[in-house]
Amino acid sequence: MWSSTTLPVHPEGLAELIGNAVVTCAGGAVGATATLQLYVSLNTNITNKLDANGNPTGITVNGASVGSLVMTSPTTINVASVTYTIAASPTMIVISGIRAAVAPLVAAGTAPSVVSASTLGLGATFSANPQLFLGTYQPTQPTLLASLVNNGVPCAGSPLPPTLDFPTFATTSASSSLRITEGSATAFAPKGPAADNGMRLLVNITGYGSGSRVFVPDAIVGNSGTILTSAGAFASTIAPGTYTPGGSGQLLLIRVSGADANGVGGALALTPPTSAAMIFGSMTEVPLVNGSATVTYEIVDANGALQESAQIPVFVVAPQVTCPSTLTPNLSVKLAPVSTVTLATATDPVPRFVSVNPPLDCTVKGDCSAFYFPQFTVDTTPVTLNGSSMGGVQMAFVRTGSSGEGLLNFTTGITYQSGSGWLSVVPTSGTNGVTLQVIADPTHLAQGTYTATLTVSAAPYGMGSVPITFNVGPVGVTIQNVGNAASFTYGAVTPGSYAVIFGLNLQNGTVSFNGVPGTVTYTSATQINVIVPSNLTGQGNAAVVVTASLNGVQTPSNSFIVALPLNSIGIFQPGIVNADGSTNSATHPATRGNYVSIYLTGLTLIGGNTTGTVTANFGTLTNQPTLFAGAQGTYPGLNQVNVTVPSALPTSPNPVQTQVCIPAASGGQSCSNQVPLYIQ
Numbered sequence: 001m002w003s004s005t006t007l008p009v010h011p012e013g014l015a016e017l018i019g020n021a022v023v024t025c026a027g028g029a030v031g032a033t034a035t036l037q038l039y040v041s042l043n044t045n046i047t048n049k050l051d052a053n054g055n056p057t058g059i060t061v062n063g064a065s066v067g068s069l070v071m072t073s074p075t076t077i078n079v080a081s082v083t084y085t086i087a088a089s090p091t092m093i094v095i096s097g098i099r100a101a102v103a104p105l106v107a108a109g110t111a112p113s114v115v116s117a118s119t120l121g122l123g124a125t126f127s128a129n130p131q132l133f134l135g136t137y138q139p140t141q142p143t144l145l146a147s148l149v150n151n152g153v154p155c156a157g158s159p160l161p162p163t164l165d166f167p168t169f170a171t172t173s174a175s176s177s178l179r180i181t182e183g184s185a186t187a188f189a190p191k192g193p194a195a196d197n198g199m200r201l202l203v204n205i206t207g208y209g210s211g212s213r214v215f216v217p218d219a220i221v222g223n224s225g226t227i228l229t230s231a232g233a234f235a236s237t238i239a240p241g242t243y244t245p246g247g248s249g250q251l252l253l254i255r256v257s258g259a260d261a262n263g264v265g266g267a268l269a270l271t272p273p274t275s276a277a278m279i280f281g282s283m284t285e286v287p288l289v290n291g292s293a294t295v296t297y298e299i300v301d302a303n304g305a306l307q308e309s310a311q312i313p314v315f316v317v318a319p320q321v322t323c324p325s326t327l328t329p330n331l332s333v334k335l336a337p338v339s340t341v342t343l344a345t346a347t348d349p350v351p352r353f354v355s356v357n358p359p360l361d362c363t364v365k366g367d368c369s370a371f372y373f374p375q376f377t378v379d380t381t382p383v384t385l386n387g388s389s390m391g392g393v394q395m396a397f398v399r400t401g402s403s404g405e406g407l408l409n410f411t412t413g414i415t416y417q418s419g420s421g422w423l424s425v426v427p428t429s430g431t432n433g434v435t436l437q438v439i440a441d442p443t444h445l446a447q448g449t450y451t452a453t454l455t456v457s458a459a460p461y462g463m464g465s466v467p468i469t470f471n472v473g474p475v476g477v478t479i480q481n482v483g484n485a486a487s488f489t490y491g492a493v494t495p496g497s498y499a500v501i502f503g504l505n506l507q508n509g510t511v512s513f514n515g516v517p518g519t520v521t522y523t524s525a526t527q528i529n530v531i532v533p534s535n536l537t538g539q540g541n542a543a544v545v546v547t548a549s550l551n552g553v554q555t556p557s558n559s560f561i562v563a564l565p566l567n568s569i570g571i572f573q574p575g576i577v578n579a580d581g582s583t584n585s586a587t588h589p590a591t592r593g594n595y596v597s598i599y600l601t602g603l604t605l606i607g608g609n610t611t612g613t614v615t616a617n618f619g620t621l622t623n624q625p626t627l628f629a630g631a632q633g634t635y636p637g638l639n640q641v642n643v644t645v646p647s648a649l650p651t652s653p654n655p656v657q658t659q660v661c662i663p664a665a666s667g668g669q670s671c672s673n674q675v676p677l678y679i680q
């Protein structure tokens with residue numbers, strides 16, 4: 001007959017040690033030799049390491065001699081040529097050491113939650129295909145739970161300690177800490193039989209920036225230890241951790257040196273003590289690549305009667321940075337080695353686990369509302385925006401907030417119930433509580449009502465969803481773009497210069513910049529040319545509004561924001577006049593060595609003078625001196641630059657691309673658009 005023993009297994013595991021399959025044989029002539037052939041077939045893949053011949057290793061058969069163990073399929077082992085001598089009492093043949101991929105069963109929702117085996121014996125009398133239970137698991141009870149106190153990179157910087165040991169780091173440098181807790185008392189497993197290593201924990205470090213350095217302890221003592229390792233997080237006492245070997249076990253993690261990014265390979269950085277108690281204080285710097293790194297710890301001891309936890313501090317050394325910082329540092333942890341291999345192989349590590357982000361451990365610790373955890377809030381008041389079809393963007397603001405200690409990182413997402421692509425949010429992600437700008441763009445929307453949902457999440461510290469309604473009316477007085485009237489470059493205009501406004505229903509409209517009227521020189525339904533008020537100099541930017549008659553009612557447009565740089569130069573086309581008064585063209589080229597007059601707009605004149613030395617570029621001949629740069633004199637807003645066409649200018653290419661430049665307030669040069677100059 002068949003029977004079995006059952007072991008608890010990890011629901012994330014891909015090479016879990018399961019219980020024993022037991023064959024009890026009775027009957028026959030005492031002293032005679034009995035021979036049989038056994039098969040063990042699981043409801044999931046068998047994942048023992050394979051030897052050079054492709055046969056499973058780590059499996060033992062006690063109570064009989066065995067010819068061979070052969071994998072006949074990913075789920076089946078053939079125990080061939082089993083022989084034993086019949087005794088007066090029943091003979092028990094025990095097959096142990098089988099490993100199984102449990103995670104695929106969890107993913108498939110297999111019920112019951114067991115690793116089971118169908119077995120068959122030949123050459124003796126057995127029940128046909130008995131069902132054996134060899135491993136049990138709870139799909140909703142993960143092996144690992146975790147929480148984070150994230151203090152990030154302080155704006156004031158964090159110094160490098162004079163000595164690189166745990167006590168000095170803990171009292172001089174900033175740190176963040178992961179708290180890990182096992183899901184049940186037997187969840188954390190040191191190295192077992194035929195295993196490459198004990199269960200490991202892969203710590204992911206991200207977002208620390210190129211100027212930061214991070215350091216981690218070489219060993220971590222858990223809460224079952226003599227003294228817990230702590231940098232003071234979670235309202236605990238600062239200590240490097242003291243571990244005492246022997247007894248019922250104390251949770252001890254040791255850093256693995258040389259492990260890869262999945263926690264595979266490498267060796268323990270320290271040798272665990274076997275007799276006397278040991279205080280751990282050594283630290284190791286973890287090299288950052290683009291602000292990120294991984295650290296692997298291995299469980300080398302644990303107490304199977306206690307639900308244990310431990311704190312993993314990560315210390316940061318960083319210079320002072322500008323606040324608010326754009327860095328978004330984060331720590332996370334998962335079981336390791338991480339793998340996707342669900343088959344038996346000769347090389348993949350045993351044990352190994354699928355990649356799973358653990359749930360919060362504060363639910364079992366009972367401290368989810370403690371002061372040392374941040375709390376994230378979102379103002380979920382519905383937002384309603386009103387605009388016009390093909391019109392300008394409409395904006396609203398959504399407040400978020402954070403309380404408690406430590407940093408939290410939030411992300412945003414948009415789900416559309418009608419329409420698509422019309423809503424955006426700034427910023428899309430960030431740290432702690434900020435005010436979000438919600439932007440609805442009706443440029444490509446027909447008249448109608450559109451809805452979407454903005455979700456802001458700082459899980460596990462809080463989240464919220466905001467309903468957004470966008471009522472889009474018929475096409476109104478609409479500004480679609482504002483720019484230099486000569487170059488048709490958009491987004492910036494200089495006070496006192498000619499600007500062009502494009503839009504809808506603009507006919508006979510008036511224009512204001514920050515409420516100051518501009519001088520309109522041309523209007524049509526889709527275009528207005530206007531001189532920007534000169535008294536806006538120094539204001540940085542302007543809200544442009546067109547007011548025009550729509551259905552007999554004077555109607556203001558959307559407010560369109562443009563920058564007001566000191567000089568935003570544009571050359572008109574045609575805009576170059578030769579020395580003889582002819583307009584420069586292919587049939588009227590300029591003579592090298594003679595001057596031309598370039599007509600442009602966008603130079604700021606203070607007291608009749610430009611704000612810097614104006615130069616001209618002729619192809620590869622740059623920074624050529626000008627003869628005159630200033631107001632044209634006849635038309636307000638029009639500038640004129642006289643410059644000699646260099647005699648050394650090559651005749652090819654012809655025309656030569658020409659532009660005018662002036663020093664920019666922020667450094668470098670502010671240059672116009674390039675226009676063709678025909679030469680001879």
